[in-house]
Amino acid sequence: MSMNEQLIKKFNKNLSNNIKLSNYSWFNLGGPAEYLFKPENKAQLIEFLKFNKKDNLKITILGAGSNTLIRDKGIKGVVIKLGSSFSNLKLINKNMIEIGAATLDRKISNFAKDNGIGNLEFLSCIPGSIGGAVIMNSGCYGNDISKVLVSLKAIDINDCIEKEIKREEIEFFYRGNNLSTSLIITSVILKGLPNLKEKIEKKQNEMIERKKISQPSQIKTCGSTFKNLSSEKKAWQIIKETGCDLFKEGDAVISKKHCNFFVNNGKAKSSDIEKLINKVKKKVSEKAGVDLELEIKIIGD
Ligand SMILES: Cc1cc2nc3c(=O)[nH]c(=O)nc-3n(C[C@H](O)[C@H](O)[C@H](O)COP(=O)(O)OP(=O)(O)OC[C@H]3O[C@@H](n4cnc5c(N)ncnc54)[C@H](O)[C@@H]3O)c2cc1C
Helix, strand or coil: CCHHHHHHHHCCCCEEEEEECHHHCCCCCCCEEEEEECCCCHHHHHHHHHHHHHHCCCEEEECCCCCEEECCCCEEEEEEECCHHHCCEEEEECCEEEEECCCEHHHHHHHHHHCCEECCHHHHHCCCEHHHHHHHCCEECCEEHHHCEEEEEEEECCCCEEEEEEHHHCCEECCEECCCCCEEEEEEEEECEECCHHHHHHHHHHHHHHHHHHCCCCCEEEEECECCCCCCCCHHHHHHHCCHHHCEECCEEECCCCCCEEEECCCCCHHHHHHHHHHHHHHHHHHHCCCCCECCEEECC
16 A cells, blocks of 8 residues: 555545645635645644655645635645634633634634733734734734734644744744744734723724725735835835736736735636736836735645
8 A cells, every 4th residue: 555545544534635725715716735634633633744754745734725825736745724623712811812723813802802801803804813823923903913922832744743932932023933834833822911892892893994994805815915015115005106906817806995905806717816916026126126025825836
């Protein structure tokens, strides 16, 4: 029996072969995963990683896919997606919460509100899971993960051991950090500030409303395509000023409401989105002398 067959046999219920990934990205695009592994729990994840060391299939971690464009030919190796057993919330004390890595940010914000913990309102308007939010140092309206993280637990795929990493050990920057790409985050601890439930709810609603006004909703997008520039200028401003906001490539278009949001209008391919990205990058570089840097992650073949 080949290694791959052994792997399938051993992790039968949780490992599938040749799985369409378009449902796993907010663009609703992307070819198949050679293998998709949804671990039952942490012990099984570690067991799988140890077993895979013999086989050494390439590992790709996917969160909620709200910041990831998956290419049309899909992903070779194993895509690991943490499921419901990694989606949980536990109050540690009056302002700290321990959270499974697959938990959606919106759920965290609501749990915090219900427990009188403020300063996590910004998570109510970031789609995605907390694992992805830590990797991206996601944030909005003056707050981000680096300001509320206490520590995280992660399994290193090199030694298959779970370690705890404290906030002080991590260097965060705008939409990123220096964490090793070999880590699979399994849980995090976030810290908020005690506040009244009504006040927290009001702040959440204000933020959600602000987002509704400035950003499109109900569309196939991964949010901001490019990072804002260090020179205070927003990426959308530069895209507009250089006339790129009207660019399109097949069914890949740019949102009229927010021109840093690239959209699959229904029939686009991932390659159309990528072509549109490159077209905008080229024009912005030629006209404004600015090198736009991607905020979204592009993965696959
Ligand atoms: C409509 C819309 C609005 C948005 N608004 C904002 C905003 O205001 N602010 C903002 O910062 N972002 C925003 N985003 C982008 C996106 O929601 C965030 O980047 C989000 O935190 C990504 O989380 P995810 O779980 O979807 O990550 P994914 O897209 O699945 O993955 C992102 C990265 O994290 C890694 N990853 C995911 N989970 C784990 C894990 N457990 N362990 C290790 N690595 C992991 C992946 O490998 C990948 O590199 C928006 C997106 C959309 C669609």
